[in-house]
Amino acid sequence: MATIKDVAAQAGVSISTVSHVLNGTRKVSDSARLRVEEAVSRLHYAPNSVARSLKMNNTRTIGMLVTTSAHPFFAEVVQAVEDLCFELGYSLILCNTENQPERQLMHVRMLMEKRVDGLLIICTDTPPALQALLQQHRQLPLVMLDWSRESNIADIIHDNAHIGGYLAGKYLIEQGHRNFACISGHLTKGTSQLRLEGFKKALSEVGLTLPASAIVEGDFESESGYRGMQQLLRQKSPMTAVFAFSDTMAFGAICAITQAGLRVPQDISVLGYDDVNMARFTSPPLTTISHPKRTLGRWALELLLKRIQAKDHRQAQLELTPRLVVRDSVCPPSGRE
Structure with missing residues (x-):
């Protein structure tokens, strides 16, 4: 050699x-x-990249913690980050945590041993042990995406979940719906709470309310959307429209509706959230709230690189604006009210 x-x-x-x-x-x-x-x-x-990184005091390597890269939403964010890393000559070390605290801690320690230049975190849970570890190593440049709202050690990028929920409710009302159900994400999460608050705000503007029995808590995965929709159908609710807090849960809900011998959207309209790539190819194609995932990923990496390069970098918090994407899974109610 x-x-x-x-x-x-x-x-x-x-x-x-x-x-x-x-x-x-x-x-x-x-x-x-x-x-x-x-x-x-x-x-x-x-x-010799190791020797060079020691001499230059950087590795041109970024670490990224993600709940699971198998989920369509996370996969598209990761793809955007990886694409920009490639363009800029950086390597990306991706760590799936499955929201397991011990895995989160192990991955962060490993990434620090690898001397990554900075860290991106997009996890649905950042438990106290992880926050404490990051606090101990606050000299490591850090950007948190989407789920976190407050941090004194990281830059934060998230979508305006309140507006997203409001857009969902407003559109369903404009289509003539008056009886709704929601399949939410974890209601302990700020993002879920904001989407629900925004949805309820749209209803309140026209004098409508959302009964507690019409809210079924899911976990953003398709299985919970499927089970949640089954639960709503067993209640024999007069709902004509369902707002699922993620596209994957909407996919599960559509499956449950179809298996029950009902049609989407003629019997029950379904509206999702995220606008993952698969949303265009469901049957029917899914009406959803677009969460700009590629923008989220690219903004996060660009912000992290600024934080790496500028020692006097001032903490930033950026917000993306969701928008409605109309397809075929929502129509005016027919005869179920």
Whole structure:
């Protein structure tokens, strides 16, 4: 395996000149740079990234904690982050936590041992033990996405979940619906509470209320949407429209409605949240609230890099604005009211 000394000998320059060419740390004449690049190519030289990172005090590596990259929402955010990392010459170490506190702590410690330049966190749970560990290492640049609302150690990016819930309720009302049900996410989560508050606000503006029995708590996964919809159907509720707090739960709800011999949207309209790629290809295509996932991922990485590069970086909190995407899973009520 070729060494930097071999490259220097082949190019007829000093080792320091080779280092400056490879790291861009000092201007080198065009002829010397060309000879070094030709020698690197001819010898198939691969720089020692560990040694270089120790010398430069950076690894050009980003760590990312995510609940599960198998979930469509998280997968699309991760894809956006990875794409921008590739464009900018960074490596990404992705860690799935499954919301298990011990895995979260283990992954954070591992990423610190790997000397990542910064950390992105998009987890539905950030328990006290994780917050305490991050507080101990607050010198590590950190951006938290979507779920967290307050932090004195991280930049935060989230969507305006209240507006998203409001848009959902307003659209269903405009379509003529008066009897609703919700399949929420965990109601201990701020995001779920805000979506529910926004939905209720839209109803209150026209004198409507949402009974407690019409709210079924899910966990943002399709299985909980399926079970939640079954529960609502057993109640023989007069609902004509269901607002699911994630597209994956909406998919589960549609499955349960269909299995019960009912039609979407003719018998029950279904409105989701997130606008994952699959939403366009369900039957019927899903009307949903768009959560700009690629923007979320790219903003997060751009903000993290600013935090890495600017030692006097001032803490920031950015907010994305959701929007309604109309497809075919909602129509005016027919005869179930």
